[in-house]
Amino acid sequence: MALLSMVLTANAQQDVSLDGQWELNIAGKDYTVNVPHTYNVMEGLEDYAGEAVYKRTLPITADMKGKTIRLHFEAVYHDAIVFINGKKVGEHLNKGYTPFSMDITSYISHQTSNILEVHTSNAYTDKALPYMRSFDWSNDGGIYRSVKLHVSGKQSLRYVHVTPHVDFTAKSGKARFDVRLWDDSQKTIKGRLTVKNRQTGATVHDAALSLSKKKNEQHFTTTIEIENPQLWHFDTPNLYDFTFEIPGSDALSDHFGFREFKIEGRGFVLNGEQVRLPGIEDMPGSNPEFGMAEPRAYIEKTVRMMKDLNTTITRFHYLPDGYMIDLMDEMGILADLELSWWQQPRGKLTPELREVARESLSEMVEAYYNHPCLYGWGMSNEVSGNHEDVKLLADHVRKLDNTRIVDVLCNKIWKNLADDPSLVLDLPTWNEYTGTWHGNDREELPLRFARIDSILNGRPLLITENGLCEPVFAGGDGTRIDDMLYHIKEWQKAPFVCGYIYFCVQDYRTQMGEEGLGKYRIRRHGVTKTDLTPKPSYYVLRQLMSPVEITKVSPANATKKEGLAGQYDINDSNRDAEVVLQVKKSIPTYILRGYQLKYTDGDGKVQMISLPDMHPGERYPFVLKNINAQYSFEIFRPNEFSVISY
Numbered sequence: 034m035a036l037l038s039m040v041l042t043a044n045a046q047q048d049v050s051l052d053g054q055w056e057l058n059i060a061g062k063d064y065t066v067n068v069p070h071t072y073n074v075m076e077g078l079e080d081y082a083g084e085a086v087y088k089r090t091l092p093i094t095a096d097m098k099g100k101t102i103r104l105h106f107e108a109v110y111h112d113a114i115v116f117i118n119g120k121k122v123g124e125h126l127n128k129g130y131t132p133f134s135m136d137i138t139s140y141i142s143h144q145t146s147n148i149l150e151v152h153t154s155n156a157y158t159d160k161a162l163p164y165m166r167s168f169d170w171s172n173d174g175g176i177y178r179s180v181k182l183h184v185s186g187k188q189s190l191r192y193v194h195v196t197p198h199v200d201f202t203a204k205s206g207k208a209r210f211d212v213r214l215w216d217d218s219q220k221t222i223k224g225r226l227t228v229k230n231r232q233t234g235a236t237v238h239d240a241a242l243s244l245s246k247k248k249n250e251q252h253f254t255t256t257i258e259i260e261n262p263q264l265w266h267f268d269t270p271n272l273y274d275f276t277f278e279i280p281g282s283d284a285l286s287d288h289f290g291f292r293e294f295k296i297e298g299r300g301f302v303l304n305g306e307q308v309r310l311p312g313i314e315d316m317p318g319s320n321p322e323f324g325m326a327e328p329r330a331y332i333e334k335t336v337r338m339m340k341d342l343n344t345t346i347t348r349f350h351y352l353p354d355g356y357m358i359d360l361m362d363e364m365g366i367l368a369d370l371e372l373s374w375w376q377q378p379r380g381k382l383t384p385e386l387r388e389v390a391r392e393s394l395s396e397m398v399e400a401y402y403n404h405p406c407l408y409g410w411g412m413s414n415e416v417s418g419n420h421e422d423v424k425l426l427a428d429h430v431r432k433l434d435n436t437r438i439v440d441v442l443c444n445k446i447w448k449n450l451a452d453d454p455s456l457v458l459d460l461p462t463w464n465e466y467t468g469t470w471h472g473n474d475r476e477e478l479p480l481r482f483a484r485i486d487s488i489l490n491g492r493p494l495l496i497t498e499n500g501l502c503e504p505v506f507a508g509g510d511g512t513r514i515d516d517m518l519y520h521i522k523e524w525q526k527a528p529f530v531c532g533y534i535y536f537c538v539q540d541y542r543t544q545m546g547e548e549g550l551g552k553y554r555i556r557r558h559g560v561t562k563t564d565l566t567p568k569p570s571y572y573v574l575r576q577l578m579s580p581v582e583i584t585k586v587s588p589a590n591a592t593k594k595e596g597l598a599g600q601y602d603i604n605d606s607n608r609d610a611e612v613v614l615q616v617k618k619s620i621p622t623y624i625l626r627g628y629q630l631k632y633t634d635g636d637g638k639v640q641m642i643s644l645p646d647m648h649p650g651e652r653y654p655f656v657l658k659n660i661n662a663q664y665s666f667e668i669f670r671p672n673e674f675s676v677i678s679y
Contacts, residue, residue, distance in 0.1 A: 045100075046283045049092055051149075051180040059085040068180060069326040071110075071173035071318075073155070079551030080544075084154045087176050091117070091147040098143045101189045103215075105134045107178035107355060110325065111161050112154040117147055127161035127389050130352035130373060131396035134183070136215070151176060159378075162389055163351075167377035169556070170350060171318045171542040173325035178354055186282030188222060191215045193277045194252075194402045195289040196436060199262060201305055206262035206291045211252040212244065212277060221245045222253055224279045231272040231288065232263060264304050265290030265405040267345045268626065268670050270365035272405070288362065290405030296438065296460060299493045300531045303367075309622040310367070310532035311578040312346035313339060314498070316541035317353045319563050321552040324542070329356055336360040338565060339538065340674045343578035345621065348442070348497060348534050350375060350414060352397060361406040365672060370397055371411030371442065372426070380418040387422060391429055398433040409438035413454070415464060417445070420454050427458050442497050447471070447481040451488045461489060464498035464536075465520065469506045475516070478523050486529055496524055496533035503557035504548050513560075513570045521577055525619035532620060535574060539563055579677040580621045581628075581647070585613035586664055586679060589656050608635050610660040614668070618650035627671030634659040644668075 057064040059072055060081065072078045072085055093102075104122070106113065111129030115122040117140040125133045141147055155174025157166050183189075194211040210226065221244065228238040237259050244253035263271035271290060278284040294303050301308050315335055318325035327335075332354055339347065347361075348369040361368050372393055382390060394410065401407060410430050412423040419441075427439040443455040444464035448471075455462045463485070468475025485494060499520050501513040508516075517535070524530045539559035546554035555563060560571040589609035591601040616625055625647040634640050636659065647653055657666060667678040 045281045046183070046185040049182040049184065051089065051091075051182060055087045055089045055176070057085060057087055057175075068176045069107075069178050069328075071175040071177045071324040071326045073171065073173045073175075074321060074324040074326075074552045079554075081155075082172055082174070083156050084152065085175060087151045087153065089149055091141070091149050091182070093141055093143065093147050095143070097141070097184050100138075101136065101185050101187060101215075102138045102141055103134050103183045103185075103189065104137045104149075105132065105181050105183055106176065107132050107180070108352070109151065109153055109176050109178075110155050110172075110174050111158075112152075113176075114152040116150040116152070118142060118145075119148075119150075127158065128393045128396065129155075129161070131393055132355070132400045133396065160385060160389070162372060162374045162386065162393065164374070164377045164386070166544065168350075168373065168375050169543050169545045170316060171324060172544045173318055175326070177324070177326040186279070187216075188219065188279050188282040189215045190277065190279065190283045190285045192399055192402070193275075193285050193287065195275065195287070197262075197289055197291045197405075199264065199291050199293055199304070201293075204261050206259045207256055208259065208273075208289065208291075209254060209256045210275075210277065211254050213252050217251060220248075222279055224277055226255065226257070226275065226277050228257065228259070228273055228275045230263065231274050237273070259291075262291040265292035265362075265365075266304060267365035267367060268672060270363060270405075270672060272362060287403050289403045290362065292405050294367065294408045294438075296493060296531075299491060299529045301493070303623075306624060307622070308345075308532075309530070309620045310346040311535075311621050312344045312366070312532065313342055313535045313538055313560070313574070313578075314347055314349065315339060315353070315357075315538045316350070316559075317357070319539045319541040319555075319559075320565070321542060321563060324552065327354065332357050333360060334565060335538065336364055336366070337674075338561070338567075339366060340364050342538075342560075342571070342575050343580065343621070343676060345578075345623075346408075346532055346534060348411065355400065358401055358404050358406065362404050364674070366406055367408045368406050369409040369411050369438075369440065370401065370407060371414060372397070374413040374416060376415045379416055382419070382422050387425070390422070390426055394426060394430050395433060398430060402434060407437060409440050409460070410434070412439065412441045412458070414442040415444045416441075416454065417449075418454075420457050423454055424457055444471075444498070446485055446494075450484065456488070461485075461492055461494045462497045463494060465496050465524075466499060467520075468516070469501065475519060478520070482523070482527050486527075489529060493529050493531035494527075495531055498534060498536045500536040500558050505556075510568045510570050513568075514573050517570060517574060517577070521620070530620065535560075539565060576677065578621065580617055580623060580625055581668060581677060582615045582617060583612065583677065583679050584615045584652065585611065585654075587611050608659050610657045610664055612655045612657055612666070614644075614647070614653045614655070616647045616649050616651055616653070622649045624648055628676070629669045629671075630655065630657075630666055631669060632657055632666035633661050635661055 057066045114124040123135045191213045196209040198207045224242045272288045274288045276286040346367045351373040412426045423441045438459045440460040446453040446463045467478045539561045540557045540563045588601045589611040628644045630642040668676040
């Protein structure tokens with residue numbers, strides 16, 4: 034308590050974690066649990082869908098008196114009604130994946146202990162998105178993400194949004210900072226903005242500010258210039274860290290990145306380069322040990338595996354933990370965040386559900402605006418006849434963020450053609466299951482592509498889902514590999530397909546699962562098991578998504594033996610190897626900059642070769658001096674993730 038007191042006095046603001054031990058009452062029984070927590074991985078409660086009450090004492094200290102105290106939840110599924118000392122503070126209903134905060138200052142007693150109760154529910158309902166039981170993932174209830182107290186002075190920061198802009202011609206960048214307080218009535222603030230280049234540690238901006246806003250405006254705004262900004266890219270995910278401080282009251286730290294991602298012609302353009310991108314989708318909450326309450330170490334393991342698979346682009350059926358989005362910023366994976374509206378209700382939303390959708394999207398954009406990995410916001414997934422609502426929701430999102438793509442994920446563009454909902458927004462999409470969910474004959478795919486191309490009007494198409502779902506479609510991992518090879522080959526041949534997102538990383542827990550019981554109810558859809566143990570298909574997909582192929586490995590300066598195919602005259606004095614790398618020009622397509630080749634030589638020393646900029650479709654020969662006896666070597670990205678090994 035003494036240490037906390039010193040920090041509060043020095044900084045006038047502090048975050049106090051409420052993760053850890055809480056009391057839980059559910060179905061008439063009491064438990065002691067550790068938050069983040071979901072009760073749907075507890076024995077006997079795996080299929081429970083209803084109310085639960087979490088309770089703990091708040092760590093309020095004397096230093097907090099006279100301060101503003103906010104309670105912040107990263108997410109509660111899907112209802113949270115908050116009480117302090119028996120008095121209702123507020124509620125967050127029917128929105129189970131978005132962060133939210135409540136001002137609890139007036140509810141705190143500085144004479145007695147303060148008891149926090151959070152009444153939660155994961156009951157299936159027609160008032161939320163996802164709707165009723167129409168969602169193909171787990172129904173994990175509870176306070177399944179982190180909770181904290183934020184203590185500040187009177188001027189408390191709600192958010193600081195950063196909008197970067199790159200001038201590629203002038204090699205300069207600008208970053209607009211929009212600062213919002215929780216109290217919108219305040220018209221002036223005095224602050225300090227510090228910006229550092231994370232890669233170099235150099236401070237690129239540090240200045241005191243006096244900001245004003247006009248009546249009815251939400252934001253205080255300032256713009257800074259940064260010369261020669263280091264760009265964010267999935268291979269070089271350069272970041273800038275900032276702190277905006279109101280001295281004596283509050284401070285907020287976050288990061289941003291300079292990058293330009295857009296649709297141009299029939300493809301994606303990243304920082305001025307036309308690219309075709311491969312990726313895979315993760316289904317958080319799939320490990321029965323954790324459910325949706327995944328620890329940070331496990332989240333990091335997941336993202337690292339996605340990078341190991343050569344993932345450059347992904348999407349989510351529902352919002353992941355903010356830590357996962359941080360890691361995708363840091364490791365380099367482009368991502369689309371989606372409203373959890375899947376298949377139902379079809380057609381128009383009720384006014385009440387439309388408001389839930391608007392509020393959810395508002396909370397998504399507010400919480401994650403600064404992340405350079407995010408390229409788009411998704412309005413719905415596999416919903417038919419919802420053209421009017423997705424356009425209204427897209428207009429709402431564009432008012433909040435006009436820097437990103439707004440899309441809708443669809444599975445029947447081959448059937449709907451010009452009437453497909455995905456065509457009314459920025460990016461046509463297709464959850465492509467030709468040969469499984471959508472007909473038994475996968476050989477129909479080329480004909481379907483031809484029909485789709487006729488209504489795209491020169492626009493690109495992103496394959497947003499495909500894979501083999503067992504046990505609905507049996508065959509095991511061998512069939513998964515065969516199906517994967519066929520579909521990816523066809524996508525690569527279609528020049529208007531700008532990328533694909535394979536489904537999915539792991540066999541996933543789902544309340545719709547046809548296999549298993551309780552918390553083990555799953556669909557076998559992954560290239561790994563539920564605990565991320567790779568299957569053979571993992572390694573096939575990794576090679577398919579590699580941007581480079583190894584087309585030749587042979588002894589250098591050696592003569593083939595006559596009459597013996599593949600045999601060479603070699604001796605101990607000739608231990609060099611000739612290697613030829615070819616950069617793919619299908620999917621993936623992008624320039625390889627700053628890659629390295631690593632091998633251990635015949636003397637046991639590690640050798641690193643810096644590769645030149647390598648362009649799609651081009652071949653690059655190299656000689657590896659004094660190669661090891663196994664001829665083994667590996668290619669690495671500039672951020673040190675392995676691409677392919679031999």
